[in-house]
Amino acid sequence: MDLRKGINKAIDAVIAHLKSKAWMIDSPEEINQVATISANGEKEIGDLISKAMGIVGKDGVITIVDGKTLDNELEAVQGMKLSRGYISPYFVTDQKTQKCEMENPLILIHDKKISNMNSLLPVLQISIKICAVKAPGFGENRKANLDDLAVLTGGQVVSEDQGIDLSKVELQMLGTAKKVTISLDDSIILDGGGDKLQIEERCQQLRESFENSTAVFDKEKAQERLAKLSGRVAVLKVGGASEAEVGEKKDRVTDALNAARAAVKEGIVPGGGVALLYATKELDKISTSHEDEKIGAPLMTIAANAGVDGSVVVGKLLEQDNLSLGYDAAKAEYVDMIKAGIIDPVKVIRTALQDAASVSLLMVTTEAAVAELPATTARIASRMPDMSGMGF
Numbered sequence: 001m002d003l004r005k006g007i008n009k010a011i012d013a014v015i016a017h018l019k020s021k022a023w024m025i026d027s028p029e030e031i032n033q034v035a036t037i038s039a040n041g042e043k044e045i046g047d048l049i050s051k052a053m054g055i056v057g058k059d060g061v062i063t064i065v066d067g068k069t070l071d072n073e074l075e076a077v078q079g080m081k082l083s084r085g086y087i088s089p090y091f092v093t094d095q096k097t098q099k100c101e102m103e104n105p106l107i108l109i110h111d112k113k114i115s116n117m118n119s120l121l122p123v124l125q126i127s128i129k130i131c132a133v134k135a136p137g138f139g140e141n142r143k144a145n146l147d148d149l150a151v152l153t154g155g156q157v158v159s160e161d162q163g164i165d166l167s168k169v170e171l172q173m174l175g176t177a178k179k180v181t182i183s184l185d186d187s188i189i190l191d192g193g194g195d196k197l198q199i200e201e202r203c204q205q206l207r208e209s210f211e212n213s214t215a216v217f218d219k220e221k222a223q224e225r226l227a228k229l230s231g232r233v234a235v236l237k238v239g240g241a242s243e244a245e246v247g248e249k250k251d252r253v254t255d256a257l258n259a260a261r262a263a264v265k266e267g268i269v270p271g272g273g274v275a276l277l278y279a280t281k282e283l284d285k286i287s288t289s290h291e292d293e294k295i296g297a298p299l300m301t302i303a304a305n306a307g308v309d310g311s312v313v314v315g316k317l318l319e320q321d322n323l324s325l326g327y328d329a330a331k332a333e334y335v336d337m338i339k340a341g342i343i344d345p346v347k348v349i350r351t352a353l354q355d356a357a358s359v360s361l362l363m364v365t366t367e368a369a370v371a372e373l374p375a376t377t378a379r380i381a382s383r384m385p386d387m388s389g390m391g392f
Helices: 002-020 028-038 043-056 115-123 140-154 195-214 216-230 242-266 274-285 310-319 348-365
Strands: 062-067 072-084 100-103 175-182 187-192 230-238 269-272 326-327 333-336 344-345
Touching: 002 274, 002 348, 028 043, 028 242, 028 344, 043 062, 043 072, 043 242, 043 310, 062 187, 062 242, 072 140, 072 216, 115 140, 140 175, 140 187, 140 195, 140 216, 187 230, 187 348, 230 242, 242 344, 242 348, 269 274, 269 348, 274 310, 274 326, 310 326
Parallel strands: 062 230
Antiparallel strands: 072 187, 072 230, 100 175, 175 187, 269 344, 326 333
8 A cells, every 4th residue: 555655646746847837828839739749740630720729719519520621621510519419329329439420310309208109210211310309408498499499400499389299290390401420428419400590599699699688597598509509510521542541541530639629628748758858856855654555667668669769868858957858759859849849748747647646556466367368269280290210
């Protein structure tokens, strides 16, 4: 348990140091740098993500889809993000991303719980591929959200209050959209089929409601609905010559987008392992009740991987006090890592440290661990005769 306490103290000290030295970013250039590094140095991806966040805002909705050309493209479309996902994983169509993706779907908007499948049969005869999503919000706010969704998609809310039940649903009552992406936690509706004039009129009503309302809660809800209804969604279309190339590039774009969001949220620190290296000095300040609680420090291996003596580089960096100075392995020189654009999001490092510590603590405090032996394949018998006694 002494070792466990020591690891926890070390992690807390390192994370506190990283947060105190974090550099908050907000400019497109800084976001571009983070995204480019996370995309394995491909500046085009960094440019796309920086532009996308500039269009929809740092907290805006950005989706990544397969492109239909050789080039990467960025498109901004009218869209809405709902904070509700699919109600069952059996609706998933993409096992890799665990999402349900539909193009040009028909959207049934209903305000009640569906407990009898017989009432859905007329609708199910129209389409076989389906996905069910719980309606967002509660009470009156839920009805308002469904009305907004109906305006966006050009559909009609099927409600008993309006004298319509599921058995009377007709095709023209269903909404449409160019694409709908549904995950476990949220749903994104792109390019709804609603009339643009009606959408703008609805937005104007919400603006007036926000201005005229005196209740703080009503103002917040009106502003929230307006942001959803009038919001734009940035669509990154990843192009390539083959399906394999597009898939690999999509993974890098996703990593770059997540890194950029993490950097905006918690800031950045010098990259290349420098931030962790300087954080080792904080370990000497930890007071422990037992000597065994003090444990080693992070190692900097990037220099060694580049063919340079890592211990020499580490020693030189620890001798000085500039916490932004690091070693650029690509150019084999010492540089200011922030100015050189070699940076890491604090959230990425923090999460990696906490996850590593969690697994380590589990292993060192567990009395026994069970592991599967690797599968052994039987050697194929040779058809060659034994010639060991022939004098060769």
